[in-house]
Amino acid sequence: MSAIETPANTSSPKPSQTYTGGCHCGRFKYEVTCSPPLADSEVFECNCSICSRNGYILTYVDDSAINFEKGSIDEYSEHLSANKKYGHYFCPSCGSSCFAGSHDEGPWATMKAVNVRMLQDVDLKGLKIKEIDGKSR
Numbered sequence: 356m357s358a359i360e361t362p363a364n365t366s367s368p369k370p371s372q373t374y375t376g377g378c379h380c381g382r383f384k385y386e387v388t389c390s391p392p393l394a395d396s397e398v399f400e401c402n403c404s405i406c407s408r409n410g411y412i413l414t415y416v417d418d419s420a421i422n423f424e425k426g427s428i429d430e431y432s433e434h435l436s437a438n439k440k441y442g443h444y445f446c447p448s449c450g451s452s453c454f455a456g457s458h459d460e461g462p463w464a465t466m467k468a469v470n471v472r473m474l475q476d477v478d479l480k481g482l483k484i485k486e487i488d489g490k491s492r
């Protein structure tokens with residue numbers, strides 16, 4: 356290992372962590388970089404009709420923080436919310452629901468809600484979960 360690769364020598368002002376994720380059948384594989392790391396931030400659980408059915412635990416990242424190793428966002432099947440504003444992206448083969456995104460313009464247009472349950476090596480029980488009331492919106 357060269358000196359450059361030693362973690363102690365990297366001086367990143369914002370701590371972040373990259374997680375490997377994917378659907379169950381392996382058709383989609385990706386990396387998501389979360390800043391701050393999930394263990395140091397809040398994740399979200401929403402009570403709306405689709406989130407509660409799928410049991411999503413969500414974190415929000417910019418599209419640029421998601422890197423596909425296999426598949427791409429366009430290859431997912433998309434289920435639109437009743438108001439057509441939000442899309443839920445799931446694998447057409449195994450049904451794993453990996454992301455949700457907004458079709459509205461504005462800051463959400465270039466972001467994704469990432470289903471933390473699809474990421475590896477995340478201590479789900481150690482996460483700070485914040486409940487959001489999507490049902491009444």
Ligand SMILES: [Zn+2]
Pocket residue numbers: 378379380381382383446447448449450451
């Ligand atoms: Zn799959």
